[in-house]
Amino acid sequence: MTGDEIREAFLRYFERNGHTRVPSSPLVPGDDPTLLFTNAGMVQFKGVFLGEERRAYTRATTCQKCVRAGGKHNDLENVGRTARHHTFFEMLGNFSFGDYFKADAIAFAWELLTRDFGLPRERLTATVFTDDDDAFALWKKVAAFPDERILRLGEADNFWAMGDTGPCGPSSEIHFHQGDHLPCPEAAAGRRCLGPACDCDRWLEIWNLVFMQFNRDAAGALSPLPKPSIDTGMGLERIAAVLEGTQSNFDTDLLRPLIDGVARLVGKPYGGGAADDVSMRVIADHARATAFLIADGVTPSNEWRGYVLRRIMRRAMRHGRMLGLGEPFLWRVVEWVGQVMARAYPELRGEMARVQGAVRAEEERFAETLDVGIAKIREYAEAHAAEGAHVVDGKFLFTLYDTHGFPTDLAQEAFADLGFAVTDDTLGEFEAEMERQRERARAGAAFGGEAAAGEASLELWRGLPETEFLGYDALTAPARILAIVVAGRRQPEVVAGQAAEIILDRTPCYAESGGQQGDTGTIIGREGQARVLDTLKRGTGLFVHRVAVTRGGLREGEEVAVAVESPRRLGLALHHTGTHLLHAALRRILGTHATQAGSLVAPDRLRFDFSHGQQVKDRELTQVEDLVNEKVRDNLVVSPFWTELDAALKLGALAMFGEKYGPRVRVVRIGDFSTELCGGTHLEQTGQIGLFKIVDEGAVASGVRRIEAVTGAAALQHVGQEEAALREAAEALKIAPLEVPKRLQKLLDEQRALERQLQTLEARLARSRAEELVAAARQINDVAVVAARLDGLDADGLRAVVDTVRDRLGSGVVCVGSVADGKIGLVLAVTKDLTRRYHAGRLIQEVAKAVGGGGGGRPELAQAGGKDPAKLDQALTLLYDLVAKS
Known part of the structure; x- marks a missing residue:
């Protein structure tokens, strides 16, 4: 059976047994701020298990998209190195909400595995929680297992909880025997394999049946759930490996096509080398997580979910570089993900242009990060090599990672190439800095407090x-x-x-x-x-x-x-209806990829985040604004109505990412221009908006843009402020308001012309002064040395003089200092033929110390600053001594 066939067979089996097929919820939990990503099938039913939510059904079956790459459930570092770990995976599950319990759950599982999937009974066994006599007896009855085929295990193995708080209960795991030919540490030591309790690959867990009986609160106390329920989970990739007869999830038809595609890209066979194989598996897995996370509205960033996504993407990119892929490649692999998963997730194909655009932009950004990081590493190595310090400072490693986003493992490799070591002490200091950073983040994170408050409130409101x-x-x-x-x-x-x-x-x-x-x-x-x-x-x-x-x-x-408060409600309605018009207009002007990625509807403004890989052109913004105002003037009727979710989607209603919808949904239709699922409050007709005005457009994250706009009286006020500013500018220029743009352009052209003249004069002055300085050069140890003070020059002027003097000297050392606006500037250069003897960065550090400053740079060029102008002449003279001693 193929992965697609297994997924469908599972869902149909439970449909035949009275279960409602429920679509996968998004990877971003819409109503659980305590959870990073959806990491199990039961997440979308948490409220049902807690008795806080009612559904129209008491039995459900799902194939849930899951990501485990952060927090408690974090498989990231193991991915690619084992046959089973993934960041993205699909969880098949069946659920009972106070309907059936242990007997039916075990009977369903046994029948599906042995009859429908055809697994040999003798290769299956079960584990139960130590004290769960009911489950033990049921396995003996349903599967006719002898006592030795049912293992009693402790809480660590057979008591399941989604997190530190929430629904939990004893569980029973079903294991499949993959064969005694596989290695086992116990057998290798001459002892008997421990079966499912053994840390080997002979027994593979394929299905976990959780008997949801309790809720654990923040204090760790267990209380009975309103109704005992069932939550089961079977990894699609695992059961596919069993049914397809492979030893690794990566060899199933769910992942192997992606690996083969990567192998074609790099021109190396999969199976040709352990290190290359790990990299190919990492890329295949991470491409799946990347595609689905971006499709569900996550964008790479330096914060929370976006940070985890960025980490996943950059790990894949790094492994691509290890395979020799120097150019962007991940954007190609995510397209193959869409092809492999098209049957189960057709919506992924519809989002593919946006997904690929975001991935390509992140790949290009990562390439820039690597270039900057490598340059910083080289500067560090050059500055410390002569001192004999070949152990990397942990604080520098942290700065490289935190400020520049440079991966630590890549930094280790780059330093090793330059003869520097990243030791345990280095990594210890790095970890200490990371922990300090985490503490700062925890101290300043409003999210944590809100989440905790939310959980506490739920306890107070229960029932x-x-x-x-x-x-x-x-x-x-x-x-x-x-x-x-x-x-x-x-x-x-x-x-x-x-x-x-x-x-x-x-x-x-x-x-x-x-x-x-x-x-x-x-x-x-x-x-x-x-x-x-x-x-x-x-x-x-x-x-x-x-x-x-x-x-x-x-x-x-x-x-x-x-x-x-009715005036405030009216303002909210104005801006919410305006948001729907804006969304529809963006999709008309920019394309259907411009889907909502977040929004704020306030009484005096709106903010709308949407998917778009580049800055919106001024012409496009004008078209969007004009189209919205056209629909305002058309005075379209706003028609909210309730219908079934499937019917709404067939009508073309747009759903917002991350939102969880019930079987019945509210649709807001605006004429024939906009149709969205929405529970918000709106106007009766678009004409009530009066005027719509865009006030700002900018980037939020990679592939996500933001528009801020105002409507009604707020829009009129904004236009009035713009007109007042224009009149003020016109009065200052003593011209009519409509002539301001032309006069401003003329002034800018004149300014640029004057700047060019100034640059020309500065260059002439630099050449003139350079000739004087070259003539005054001192010969020290057969080296021409120039040390001079030219007050009034900024950093650019200093560099121009130093560059000219260095070129005129041909061979030598030159340092020029200046005091401008009370600040000291220093630039020092060493010609290439002398960089083995003199390092510009280290020389300037010594000179700068004499004026109470500091600086650094490369062997050929360095710059510095200082605080004590009275000591500048003395500091410059110090250069002669430094050259003489070297």
Whole structure:
């Protein structure tokens, strides 16, 4: 069976057994800020397991895209070196939400493996948690296993949890015997192989059945879940290796085509050498992770998810260089990923132009990083070689990595080529700097606090019903207070002067989501009143009102009146409808690759991030703005409606990356111009926008651009400010406003002409002074030495003089210093024939010390600065002594 056939057979088997096929959720968890990437099939069902979310089904089956390359589940460094580890993989799973439990889960698994997949019964065995007598008995009954074929293992092996907190429970693993011909450390020592408990490849875990019974809170305490449930996971790549008869996941039809493609690129056979094989496997695996992460909205950057993606990409690029691929290549491999995965993920093919553009841009950026890093390493080596210090400083290694993004392992190789060693002490110092950096990041990261607060809030709100949202049709509503939290603790009452978080049974206040900020407003009770400062979502259906009580008090269970601040809501609606128009216009003008990568909808502005590999031209921005305003003038009807997810997608509705959608979705259609899945609040007609104005466009990350815009009164105010600035400029130039661009261009042309004249005069002056300095050169140890002071020259002027003197000398050492605006500048040059005797960088360091400064550079050219102008003449004279001593 092929990978595609196995995937489909699994899903169809469970559909036949009453399960609903649920699409894979995105790799970016839409409602779990504690998780880096989706790393298991159960992630999209976490709220269901916790009893916080209800679905229309109680049985589900999925093939989930997963990435493990950061945090607790981090397989990155093992990828390519083993037969099983991956950054990206697919997890086949079946789930029960309080429907069936252990008996059916074990029976389903056994039937699928032995009947549908045809695996020999005698080559299968099972493990169970030490105390799980029920699972042990069920395996004896269902599979007719003797006691010795069922292993009881401890918590480390057979108790599963997705993280430090959340759903968990005992598990049972199914293992497949790959053969006694494979090496085993126990057998090699003359002992019996320990079976599934052994650290060898003879037994392969293929399926993990988790009996989800508990929830673990932040304190580590276990509490029963509302209903015992089932979560299973079987790696598609692993079962494909078994069914295709290979010893390695990389030899399956899911990965081998990519490896063969890389082999063709480099002109080397796969299997021709261990090191090359590792590199080919790394590239194949990382190309899959790269393609799917970018398609799901992650872009390479230096922060969080983007940083992990960048690490994955650069590791693949580094292995490409190790194979001899000097030119960008990964962008080709990701296209092959789209071809291999086309049947299961047709949307990947649709995103391929954007994915390839982002990969190509990152490859070019990495090439620049390598060039800069190699130059820095050479400078370091040149500066330290003569001192006999051939051990690399860990702080320099960290600076290379942190400031310039240069991979540490590549730095080790480059230093080794220059005769320098990266020792354990070097790496220890590097790690110390890394830890200090992590501490700084932890101290300043708002994310961590928000995530922790979110988790704590979920514990406080557990058991409360979902909030009924009334805000599409009303801005005021009666409601009842279900819970009050003050300073992190549930309280029966909140009084004037206190801040609190309040949960209501129903509310007209929109909770922040989909980029739209939450509503503000008021809550009025019998004896108290509070200002709603913000409205947030917690879990999957709770609306949390952050309030400040302004008079009296509010009590749990009290009936209250809730009102939304209507002018602010109107501003949000203006900018949200404007966002949809902008998105549609960008896709019309730039192409359908320009999909949403993030947004902010505020009452006074909007910010829209979208996929696009280059700066948007001014002409294109004008076209986008004009098209949006055309649709505003057309006064199109904005029509929100609810429908099934499949029906909405067939209508062409655009879905936002990272969002998790239920079976029924809200669609917002604007005439025949825009159709998107959206839960936000909108205008009734586009004419209410009045005016749409783009105020800025720029880059956010590789392959992602950002537009900021304003609508309505905010747009008119912006235009008024621009007109006022234009009038002010016109008055200063004493011309009409419309003549400002032409006059400004004339002034710029005149400035450039004057700058060219100045450069010409400076060059003449440099030549004139150079002749004088050459004539005054001193001969020391048969070396012509020039040390001179020419005040008033900046760094460029100093270099011009030094370059000219050096060229005139032909052979010699020259240093020129200057005081300009109270600052000392020094430039020193050594002609090429003397660089074995004199190093410009080290000479200038000594000269600079004499004026309280420092500097450095290459053997041929260096520059420095200083703090004490009174000692400049003395410092320059020092050069003669330095040359005489060398």
